[in-house]
Structures are given as structure tokens and as C-alpha cells.
Amino acid sequence: MSTPEPGGALLSVSGLRKHFPVRRGLIRHTVGAVKAVDGLDFAVTTGETMALVGESGCGKTTTGRLLTRLLEPTAGSIVFDGHDITHLSQSRMRPLRRDIQMIFQDPYSSLNPRHTVGTIVGAPYRLQKVRTEHGVKRAVQELLELVGLNPEHYNRYPHEFSGGQRQRIGIARTLALRPKLIVADEPVSALDVSIQAQVINLLADLQDELELTYVVIAHDLSVVRHIADRVAVMYLGTLVELADRDSLYAAPRHPYTVALMSAVPIPEPSRRLQRDRIRLTGDVPSPLNPPPACRFHTRCWKAQPVCRQTEPPLVELTPGHQVACHFPEDVPPATPAG
Amino acid sequence: MTVPLDLPDSARRAKPEAGLAGMGGTIQGRSLGQIAWLRLRRDRVALAGGLVILVLVLVAIFAPLVVRLLGHPPTEFHEDLIDPSLQVARGPRGGISWDFLFGLEPVNGRDLFSRVVYGARISLLIAFLATLLSMAIGTTMGIVAGYFGGWIDTVISRLMDLFLAFPLLLFAIALVGVIPDHGFGLSGNTLRVAMLVVIIGFFGWPYIGRIIRGQTLSLREREFVDAARSLGARSPYIIVRELLPNLVAPILVYTTLLIPTNVLFEAALSFLGVGVQPPTPTWGGMLSEASRLYTIAPNFMIFPGLAIFVTVLAFNLLGDGLRDALDPRAR
Numbered sequence: 001m002s003t004p005e006p007g008g009a010l011l012s013v014s015g016l017r018k019h020f021p022v023r024r025g026l027i028r029h030t031v032g033a034v035k036a037v038d039g040l041d042f043a044v045t046t047g048e049t050m051a052l053v054g055e056s057g058c059g060k061t062t063t064g065r066l067l068t069r070l071l072e073p074t075a076g077s078i079v080f081d082g083h084d085i086t087h088l089s090q091s092r093m094r095p096l097r098r099d100i101q102m103i104f105q106d107p108y109s110s111l112n113p114r115h116t117v118g119t120i121v122g123a124p125y126r127l128q129k130v131r132t133e134h135g136v137k138r139a140v141q142e143l144l145e146l147v148g149l150n151p152e153h154y155n156r157y158p159h160e161f162s163g164g165q166r167q168r169i170g171i172a173r174t175l176a177l178r179p180k181l182i183v184a185d186e187p188v189s190a191l192d193v194s195i196q197a198q199v200i201n202l203l204a205d206l207q208d209e210l211e212l213t214y215v216v217i218a219h220d221l222s223v224v225r226h227i228a229d230r231v232a233v234m235y236l237g238t239l240v241e242l243a244d245r246d247s248l249y250a251a252p253r254h255p256y257t258v259a260l261m262s263a264v265p266i267p268e269p270s271r272r273l274q275r276d277r278i279r280l281t282g283d284v285p286s287p288l289n290p291p292p293a294c295r296f297h298t299r300c301w302k303a304q305p306v307c308r309q310t311e312p313p314l315v316e317l318t319p320g321h322q323v324a325c326h327f328p329e330d331v332p333p334a335t336p337a338g
Numbered sequence: 339m340t341v342p343l344d345l346p347d348s349a350r351r352a353k354p355e356a357g358l359a360g361m362g363g364t365i366q367g368r369s370l371g372q373i374a375w376l377r378l379r380r381d382r383v384a385l386a387g388g389l390v391i392l393v394l395v396l397v398a399i400f401a402p403l404v405v406r407l408l409g410h411p412p413t414e415f416h417e418d419l420i421d422p423s424l425q426v427a428r429g430p431r432g433g434i435s436w437d438f439l440f441g442l443e444p445v446n447g448r449d450l451f452s453r454v455v456y457g458a459r460i461s462l463l464i465a466f467l468a469t470l471l472s473m474a475i476g477t478t479m480g481i482v483a484g485y486f487g488g489w490i491d492t493v494i495s496r497l498m499d500l501f502l503a504f505p506l507l508l509f510a511i512a513l514v515g516v517i518p519d520h521g522f523g524l525s526g527n528t529l530r531v532a533m534l535v536v537i538i539g540f541f542g543w544p545y546i547g548r549i550i551r552g553q554t555l556s557l558r559e560r561e562f563v564d565a566a567r568s569l570g571a572r573s574p575y576i577i578v579r580e581l582l583p584n585l586v587a588p589i590l591v592y593t594t595l596l597i598p599t600n601v602l603f604e605a606a607l608s609f610l611g612v613g614v615q616p617p618t619p620t621w622g623g624m625l626s627e628a629s630r631l632y633t634i635a636p637n638f639m640i641f642p643g644l645a646i647f648v649t650v651l652a653f654n655l656l657g658d659g660l661r662d663a664l665d666p667r668a669r
């Protein structure tokens with residue numbers, strides 16, 4: 001297996017689509033498709049953290065499942081570490097699974113309630129037939145310690161742990177095979193706010209220690225602010241903005257990002273005054289029947305006739321800052337970055 | 339292949355989550371099964387049911403011993419104790435005495451106690467084996483339908499509907515009625531028992547199958563299934579190691595509840611004369627004979643009837659208790 005030099009693309013995705021057919025009637029004929037993911041292009045470089053942010057239902061989990069090949073794409077391609085994994089069979093995919101792991105959203109559903117922590121965290125070794133130097137038990141205990149759990153709790157069951165502890169167990173399981181890429185699907189959204197920072201910090205620490213590359217999914221911008229190197233904003237299955245963290249938080253260019261941002265608390269009161277709070281009105285349209293052209297036009301306060309007719313392509317406005325909008329926000333005059 | 343677990347030292351200092359330190363002490367965790375057991379132990383009614391079942395099973399297994407100690411051989415006639423004109427036991431209460439605990443059978447004077455005890459053997463044997471068969475088929479079909487879904491699910495679900503709509507009693511009567519005396523290397527009542535097990539068991543699977551299918555449908559959406567898959571687990575592993583342990587509870591509960599149904603079904607077939615043939619005693623067969631005589635020999639009907647009633651009740655009480663103890667919503 002080739003190991004790309006740091007800074008090279010570990011994962012690249014182009015034109016990625018996943019449409020779930022909707023079937024009706026006795027003979028289950030197809031009457032339409034939920035366009036959960038509808039054309040994504042992005043690349044993740046080795047060692048970075050890319051955040052994927054968007055409202056609930058915009059296709060983030062589906063994207064995560066496509067990247068980890070729990071789902072097969074309808075169209076497009078996924079290249080991981082030099083391998084085109086877009087349509088790999090499950091058996092051809094199996095050896096590659098060591099390198100791509102997923103942290104799941106719900107720590108109550110992601111651990112089998114009938115298995116002990118030892119069984120859960122040791123499963124990767126058994127499934128991938130990996131032998132450990134000092135036995136599986138020792139390896140599992142080292143992993144538990146690594147994620148801040150008591151290794152003595154090896155024989156305990158998931159229901160004996162809190163949400164945060166369960167999420168740590170899930171993280172330990174993903175680390176067992178020392179993967180290159182970890183896709184974390186809303187890793188803290190099910191946790192108490194007081195615990196969220198701890199788990200995010202753990203992920204950041206682990207990234208430094210183990211040289212991991214992350215795709216972190218979140219439904220609001222505040223969660224990933226401190227961990228992301230780049231942020232991709234998703235709306236109804238498409239990317240609307242993709243930028244370096246600092247550039248995005250300092251000057252969001254897509255109206256949707258601006259709206260999302262106004263939900264994020266601003267630390268400095270002086271800047272809070274400058275920014276009107278923008279409320280997103282209306283419901284998220286159904287991915288079964290997304291609005292034509294710019295999908296955001298039904299809720300956009302800047303929408304013009306052209307927005308309903310021509311789809312704005314994702315273009316690089318400034319280096320490292322891509323936006324899909326006919327009327328992007330202006331970059332504010334250079335003020336000291338805050 | 340070995341994975342290098344050479345974690346840098348600095349990696350070992352992840353901050354433990356608050357509240358964890360206090361959790362030391364006992365290291366062995368309590369499984370959900372152990373918790374359910376603790377809950378069941380507090381359920382007196384279910385425990386009473388369990389105890390009755392235990393006694394019934396022991397009595398059935400050690401029937402020869404029980405009869406030797408407390409009765410007379412089940413096929414031994416005691417015509418000397420029968421009133422020749424009325425054809426029932428001499429004296430009051432149908433001949434109940436220390437010698438004949440349940441009294442005597444009319445006409446030939448066989449020991450009712452021994453016959454009820456031996457009846458437990460047939461009844462429980464057929465009910466247990468038939469339930470085992472239903473459970474094996476039902477669990478397999480239910481998991482396969484629920485896990486794979488699609489056309490496999492459609493086919494199995496329709497099959498279940500078909501089996502449930504089948505006029506089983508009529509079919510069983512017709513089929514058991516034409517069982518030859520020899521076949522499949524078996525003969526006489528052994529062959530009949532085997533046939534009854536197969537017929538009752540084979541038609542009982544959809545009850546368990548439907549429940550297991552429903553549970554599998556919801557289990558397969560749980561993220562631990564995806565976690566296993568993302569580690570490269572194949573379907574057999576997911577079914578056996580991830581899903582099955584979560585299905586033990588419903589399997590146990592519905593097995594316990596299917597047994598009394600099968601006890602009743604066997605009794606009905608014996609009552610109709612298509613079950614195990616005399617002189618082997620069966621509860622249903624005794625009831626059938628007693629139904630003509632109950633006005634003059636009520637004990638002939640009461641004891642086998644009571645045996646069926648107590649058995650069915652005990653299994654239902656235990657089954658309900660198990661369901662409460664294992665109920666995931668109570669967790």
C-alpha cells in the first residue's frame with residue numbers, strides 16, 4: 001500500500017451521488033428517488049481535519065457512509081489512498097477497512113448491549129484476523145487507557161457507562177487497527193454539552209499522537225470550530241461553501257453559511273453588534289424534490305430570478321475558498337482577524 | 339500480521355472523564371441477562387410457575403420411580419375394586435385413597451395417578467420437542483427475512499401467512515390418521531410421537547418467526563451493525579455474533595409461551611383419538627374417555643384436566659414473568 005507524502009490527498013471525492021429509490025405499490029415500482037447526496041467534490045489531505053457541516057437531513061450521514069463504503073454510491077468516485085473504492089465489492093473492500101474507520105453518532109446504538117467492552121473493542125482484531133503482540137486483552141486495555149477509560153472496565157457492559165464514556169469506547173474501537181482516516185459522524189451531538197468539549201479534545205489529542213486524518217460531521221459550526229482545518233458546508237446534498245477554517249469563520253461568503261453562522265455565539269460583544277441575526281425561515285425542502293438551480297433559493301433573502309434558473313457552480317473565489325452562489329457575500333474590509 | 343501498538347508515551351495520558359475514578363472496585367460487569375435474572379428472582383408468581391414446571395419435568399422424567407413409590411403400574415387392571423354393576427370404583431370419591439391417590443379409572447380399575455404421571459411424559463415430550471423445532475425454524479426464517487429483507491423477506495413473510503392460515507387441526511387429523519405402523523425405522527407410538535412433533539413443530543414456526551423478524555428489522559438499523567460491517571464483518575458473523583445475542587430474550591419468552599399452546603394441541607389431538615394410541619396414557623385421551631363418564635366418575639375427568647390446566651398455567655406465568663424481566667423498555 002502506498003503512503004502518500006504528508007500534504008497529499010488521502011481521500012478524493014468527485015461527483016459523489018447517492019439516490020435512494022422510493023418504491024410504491026404491490027410490485028414495488030420506483031416512483032422517485034431521495035437525492036440524499038447529489039454531487040460532492042472535495043479532497044482531504046493527509047493529517048488534516050475536514051469538517052462537514054449542515055442542517056439535519058442534508059445528507060451528512062449518507063456521505064459518511066459512502067466514504068466508509070457502508071453504502072455504494074449511485075454515481076461519482078471515491079479514491080482512498082490511491083485505491084478507487086467507489087464500487088469495490090465487500091470482499092475487496094475488507095482489507096482496506098483497516099485504514100478507514102467510522103465513529104457513530106449515537107453511542108447508545110453503536111455498542112452492542114450484549115457484549116462486554118473487551119469484546120467490543122477487541123472485535124476489530126478478530127474480524128480482521130490481526131494478531132497482537134501481547135494478546136487481544138492487553139491491546140484492548142491499552143486502547144481503553146488511550147481514550148481515558150479505566151482498563152479494568154474491560155469486562156463491563158455498555159449500559160454501565162455514561163454517554164461520554166460510551167463514545168470513548170466507540171473511539172477506542174475505531175483506533176484498534178490504527179486507521180489512516182476516521183469519519184466521525186456527529187461524534188458529540190448526542191452528548192451533554194459539558195462532555196462535548198472533552199470528547200472533541202480527545203479527538204484532537206489522538207490526531208496529534210496517532211497522525212490521523214479526520215472527516216468530522218456536525219450540524220452546527222460551533223462544534224468543529226476548534227478542531228477543523230477546513231470546513232465544507234452542505235445543503236440538500238450539495239456543497240455550498242468549502243474554505244479554510246479561519247477564512248470561513250472570519251468571512252463566510254455563501255448566504256446559507258452566513259445564516260448558519262448567525263446561530264453561532266460570537267465571543268466579542270463589539271462584533272456581535274455589527275452582525276444582524278439571520279433566522280432561516282421556511283422548512284428545508286425535501287431531498288425527494290429539491291428546488292431547481294440554486295437549492296437554497298426558497299430560503300435565501302438574496303435570491304434573484306437567475307438563482308431559480310441557473311445552478312451556481314462551486315468556484316474558488318479566493319485561494320482555498322470555494323463558494324456556490326451567484327451573489328456571494330463581500331469580504332469585509334481587512335480588520336484584525338478575531 | 340501484527341499491528342504495531344507502539345503508542346507514544348504521551349499518548350497514554352488522555353484525561354479520564356470525570357466520575358470515572360469512582361467507578362473502580364468491582365471489575366466484573368453485570369450483563370443484561372444477569373440483571374433480568376435478578377428481576378425474575380423477585381417475581382414470585384413467575385417463580386412459582388417455574389417451580390411447578392420443574393416438578394412436572396422431574397415427575398415426567400422419573401415417572402417409573404414416582405409410580406413405584408406412590409402408585410401402581412399404569413396398565414395394571416384392578417377389576418376387583420370396581421363395582422360390577424355401576425362399572426366404577428367401589429366406595430365414595432371414585433376410589434381415592436392412600437393406595438390410589440387420584441382414585442381408579444372406571445371399568446378396568448387402572449390407577450389414575452400413575453396414568454396422569456405417565457401422561458405428563460407424552461404431553462411434555464411432544465410439546466418440548468415440537469417447540470424446539472418451531473423455534474429453530476422460526477428463528478432462522480425470522481432472522482433471515484428481517485436481516486436480508488427484499489424479496490427474501492417477501493417470500494418468507496408470505497410463507498408465514500400461508501402457514502398461519504392453514505387449517506392445521508384438520509390437516510393433522512387427516513395426516514395422523516393415516517400414519518402407518520412402521521416407517522422411518524420407527525414403529526407404533528414412537529413413530530406417532532415423532533410425527534406429532536414434526537406436524538405440531540413445523541406448523542408452529544410462523545409465530546416465533548414473525549416476532550424474530552420484527553425484532554431483527556429494528557436491530558439491523560442499530561449502529562453496532564454498521565460498526566461491525568465497517569470492520570469487515572460478513573453477514574453470518576453479524577447474524578450470529580451481533581443479532582442473535584439480542585434475540586435471546588424474545589426467543590426465550592416466546593418459546594416458554596409456545597410450549598403450553600403445544601400441550602393443548604397435543605391434548606386436543608389425543609382427545610380426538612388421533613394422537614398417541616392406547617394403552618399409552620395421555621391426558622387428552624383420558625379426557626376423551628372420561629367425557630362419557632364424568633357424571634358417575636368425575637375424578638376421571640378432573641385429574642387429567644387439572645394436569646393440563648396446571649401445566650399450561652405454569653408455563654404462561656413463567657413466560658409472562660420472563661417477558662417482564664427481559665423487557666427492553668423497562669431498562
Ligand SMILES: Nc1ncnc2c1ncn2[C@@H]1O[C@H](COP(=O)(O)OP(=O)(O)O)[C@@H](O)[C@H]1O
Pocket residue numbers: 020034035036054055056057058059060061062063287
Ligand atoms: N436508507 C435510506 N433510504 C431512504 N432515504 C434515506 C436513507 N438514508 C437516508 N435517507 C434520506 O436521505 C436524506 C439525508 O439523510 P442523512 O444522510 O441521514 O442526513 P443527515 O445525516 O445530514 O441528517 C434524508 O432525507 C433521509 O431521509
Ligand code: SF4
Pocket residue numbers: 254255256294295296297298300301302303304307312324325326327328
Ligand atoms: S445563488 Fe441566489 S439563491 Fe442561491 S444562495 Fe446565492 S443568492 Fe441565494
Ligand SMILES: [Mg+2]
Pocket residue numbers: 057060061062105186
Ligand atoms: Mg446524520
